[in-house]
């Protein structure tokens with residue numbers, strides 16, 4: 163018996179009235195595990211009405227109280243981390259240990275958000291002129307919307323919801339229709355932590371729901387994470403309707419490998435960064451840029467047996483390196499890119515397309531693939547594959563490698579492996595990419611920094627989480643206050659302070 167999910171509005175489960183449903187799969191089994199309702203305009207309206215009604219009281223809740231609720235929420239999330247990870251892994255397909263890590267990276271944002279009394283402070287300048295003080299406040303915006311992708315069903319809803327809510331906003335999260343189980347549980351736990359009803363709502367659905375969220379005047383800000391074409395559209399529509407919008411898109415993350423790098427270290431780093439979570443991470447390293455043929459030849463020699471021997475299996479089992487991909491369609495898409503790479507003339511060193519797992523023949527499994535001699539003009543290099551496929555590009559110099567990552571349309575993350583501090587520093591300084599790792603493969607910043615790419619990887623201002631999120635989820639009010647014994651003189655010029 164498959165379960166049927168609901169929406170979560172005003173602290174309660176709500177079936178919705180659309181009678182349209184989508185299938186949620188268990189990717190290991192390749193079977194439908196649940197049905198998820200696709201909201202219509204009325205359902206979305208109900209969620210927005212609840213969020214709007216809850217806003218005044220929540221915005222007026224003292225910052226300490228908001229902080230305490232966030233701290234209790236953090237505690238509950240830690241207690242439920244294994245349960246949340248099971249949900250992630252059963253609907254997304256990433257292996258349990260990886261799912262645990264991804265939940266933790268979300269909890270860290272809840273933990274950071276519980277420091278909101280410090281984060282949301284304004285500024286104060288006393289005595290800027292006779293009896294005049296100048297100060298600023300950071301006020302919440304109102305109803306904020308989060309639209310999230312399939313690949314991090316705990317972490318990304320938590321990035322958005324925790325920061326928006328801690329700042330005094332109410333939220334409506336529209337999760338990916340592929341794995342809605344975890345976001346629904348996150349909203350339930352917020353209420354269990356003492357969060358008021360209507361502050362954290364979840365509406366499930368597809369484009370129909372998103373279109374209402376992007377155009378309804380009650381929505382003040384939209385945070386989106388997903389693929390670049392949809393990010394662009396969301397940004398265009400939301401801003402055209404007067405909303406603040408940050409829209410994070412796809413990626414193609416390069417690792418530059420210099421001849422002085424420890425290649426054992428590089429191979430270890432690449433295995434996890436390219437094939438972990440079956441490559442379905444926006445910070446996965448999908449391109450290894452080798453400076454010199456010697457580096458490339460040695461790396462192929464090191465990687466080939468390891469890619470062939472990847473421990474792939476059911477996402478619920480422990481001790482594995484890779485689970486299945488999220489859906490049959492996504493697996494198909496990745497396989498098409500592999501075929502494209504072959505037809506474009508790249509060398510397919512390891513072909514993961516024929517992988518099957520005995521007993522799980524219907525699962526959406528794919529083996530790891532490794533390409534060598536990929537050229538920058540190839541479409542399979544220009545576009546995001548989002549699967550367990552690593553492409554090696556050979557360049558002659560550091561400068562050529564730096565130019566590759568800089569000129570690629572995407573600019574989410576990148577890393578450099580070297581023992582040369584000056585080269586690493588130049589790379590970090592010059593590369594046109596938002597997040598850089600030095601001898602670190604996946605430079606996802608911690609919760610007290612912030613996450614965001616450049617170029618086609620992000621549209622709009624401000625990053626996810628960190629102080630940047632406080633800027634995104636608040637508007638500044640500045641007050642000039644005069645408390646003086648002296649009489650105010652009339653002045654027809656623009657006020658200037660002496």
Ligand code: NAD
Nearest residue numbers: 310311312337338339369372388389392410411412413444
């Ligand atoms: P997606 O763009 O297909 O979907 C993202 C969200 O948009 C989902 O909630 C989906 O329901 C909704 N959506 C899909 N089509 C829509 C449409 N036509 N109109 C309105 N809404 C629509 O992305 P995905 O496949 O779920 O996620 C994978 C993508 O997300 C990859 O490209 C990956 O790189 C990217 N990603 C980026 C980051 C980042 O921070 N830059 C992080 C994680 C994932």
